[in-house]
Amino acid sequence: MKITAVRVEVVSEPKHHAVRDAIQLLDRDGHVVTTIETDEGVAGxxxxxxxxxxxxxxxxxxxxQDQLAPAIVGSDPRLIRGIREQLRALTDYQGTAGLSTFGMAAVDLALWDLLGRSLEVPVWQLLGARRDAIPTYAMVGWLELDETALADVAVRAIEQGFRGVKMKVGGGTLHEDISRMRAVRSAIGDEPDLMVDANQAFDYAEALSRGRAYEELGVRWFEEPLPAHDTAAHVRLADKLDVPIATGENRYGQRAFTDLITAGGVGVVQPDLRRAGGLTDCLEVGLLAAGMGVPYASHGGGAHIHVLAALPNTLYMESGLLPEDGSVHLTDGTYPLPTEPGLTGWARF
Structure with missing residues (x-):
C-alpha cells in the first residue's frame, strides 16, 4: 500500500458561543481536515x-499541503513511526514545536485512521485495549459564565452521568475563585470530582498560594497552574502541595514530557493530541507515565479515546456536555468505545 495524495480542507468561522479562560477568549470555530489517500482505495x-x-x-x-504532504506521498502509510521521524527531521530547521507539530499530528491521526479502516477495526483494537469504557468528566466551567449559569451547567453535566466537572480559575481574585467553586460544589454535591484549571495564568508564588486554598476545598487536581515550559517550578510546586498538579497540554512532542515526569513535576499527565504530535506520541507519553506511576487524563476527547482505552494508567477522559440528540449515553460515568473502523467517526481533536 502506498500514499498517493494528501488533501486538506479549511474551515474558520465565529464560534456560536465564545468561551473564556484565564488567559484568552476562544471565539473561533476553525479546523483543518486532512485526508490521506492510497493506491488501494483506502483513505484516512x-x-x-x-x-x-x-x-x-x-x-x-x-x-x-506544501511541506509535509510531498514528503510522504509514495510512502507506506503503515510505517507510522517511520513517517513521524521523517517529518521531525524535515521540520527541524524551522522548529518542529508549534504549528509544525500540529501538522505532524494531523498526519499521524490520519494514518492511524487509515490503518484501522484498512483492517476494518477501530484503532483501540490495534493498540491492545485493556478496557471497554472510559471514565469521563465534563469541562463546562468557563469564565464568561456567572455563578448561577456556572452552577446550572455543572448540575446538567452530573445529570448526564459524568463523574465530575472541571471549571476555570485565575480570571479574577482568589476570593472570586473560591466563591465560584463553592457555588459549583453546593450545586453538584460532595461526591462528584471537582477539578480546577488555571491555563498557565500564575507565577510560582501565586500558584502556591492559590493551590493551598484550592486543596482545602477538596479539588481532584489543580491544572496548568504555571507556564508549561517551566519544569523546575512544577517540581517545586508539586513538592509543596498535596493536590495533584495536572499539566501537559501545552508541551510539544513526547520528548518534552521526560524531565517533567521523571522529576516528579506532574501528578496527572495531560497531553494534547495536536501539540503532542498525534496518537503515537500520546501513547508513548502515557506509557512513560505509567512506568513512573503517574495517571493519565486526556486533554480533550474525540480520537483520544483510543489511547485511553489502551493505557494502564488511564484516569479520565475530558468531554463537553453530551450531544442533545441522545446519541451518546454514559454508563456508570464511563464513555463507550467506538465500534466504527478507524478513529471515532473522524472525530475532531
Whole structure:
C-alpha cells in the first residue's frame, strides 16, 4: 500500500458561543481536515481544531499541503513511526514545536485512521485495549459564565452521568475563585470530582498560594497552574502541595514530557493530541507515565479515546456536555468505545 495524495480542507468561522479562560477568549470555530489517500482505495482522515486565531487553520493547511504532504506521498502509510521521524527531521530547521507539530499530528491521526479502516477495526483494537469504557468528566466551567449559569451547567453535566466537572480559575481574585467553586460544589454535591484549571495564568508564588486554598476545598487536581515550559517550578510546586498538579497540554512532542515526569513535576499527565504530535506520541507519553506511576487524563476527547482505552494508567477522559440528540449515553460515568473502523467517526481533536 502506498500514499498517493494528501488533501486538506479549511474551515474558520465565529464560534456560536465564545468561551473564556484565564488567559484568552476562544471565539473561533476553525479546523483543518486532512485526508490521506492510497493506491488501494483506502483513505484516512483527521480533523484538527483551532479555537482562536482566524488565520491559523489556513497557515496549518499550507504546512501540511506544501511541506509535509510531498514528503510522504509514495510512502507506506503503515510505517507510522517511520513517517513521524521523517517529518521531525524535515521540520527541524524551522522548529518542529508549534504549528509544525500540529501538522505532524494531523498526519499521524490520519494514518492511524487509515490503518484501522484498512483492517476494518477501530484503532483501540490495534493498540491492545485493556478496557471497554472510559471514565469521563465534563469541562463546562468557563469564565464568561456567572455563578448561577456556572452552577446550572455543572448540575446538567452530573445529570448526564459524568463523574465530575472541571471549571476555570485565575480570571479574577482568589476570593472570586473560591466563591465560584463553592457555588459549583453546593450545586453538584460532595461526591462528584471537582477539578480546577488555571491555563498557565500564575507565577510560582501565586500558584502556591492559590493551590493551598484550592486543596482545602477538596479539588481532584489543580491544572496548568504555571507556564508549561517551566519544569523546575512544577517540581517545586508539586513538592509543596498535596493536590495533584495536572499539566501537559501545552508541551510539544513526547520528548518534552521526560524531565517533567521523571522529576516528579506532574501528578496527572495531560497531553494534547495536536501539540503532542498525534496518537503515537500520546501513547508513548502515557506509557512513560505509567512506568513512573503517574495517571493519565486526556486533554480533550474525540480520537483520544483510543489511547485511553489502551493505557494502564488511564484516569479520565475530558468531554463537553453530551450531544442533545441522545446519541451518546454514559454508563456508570464511563464513555463507550467506538465500534466504527478507524478513529471515532473522524472525530475532531
Amino acid at each position: 482522515r483527521s480533523d484538527t481544531y483551532f479555537g482562536r486565531e482566524p488565520s491559523s487553520p489556513a497557515i496549518l493547511a499550507r504546512i501540511v
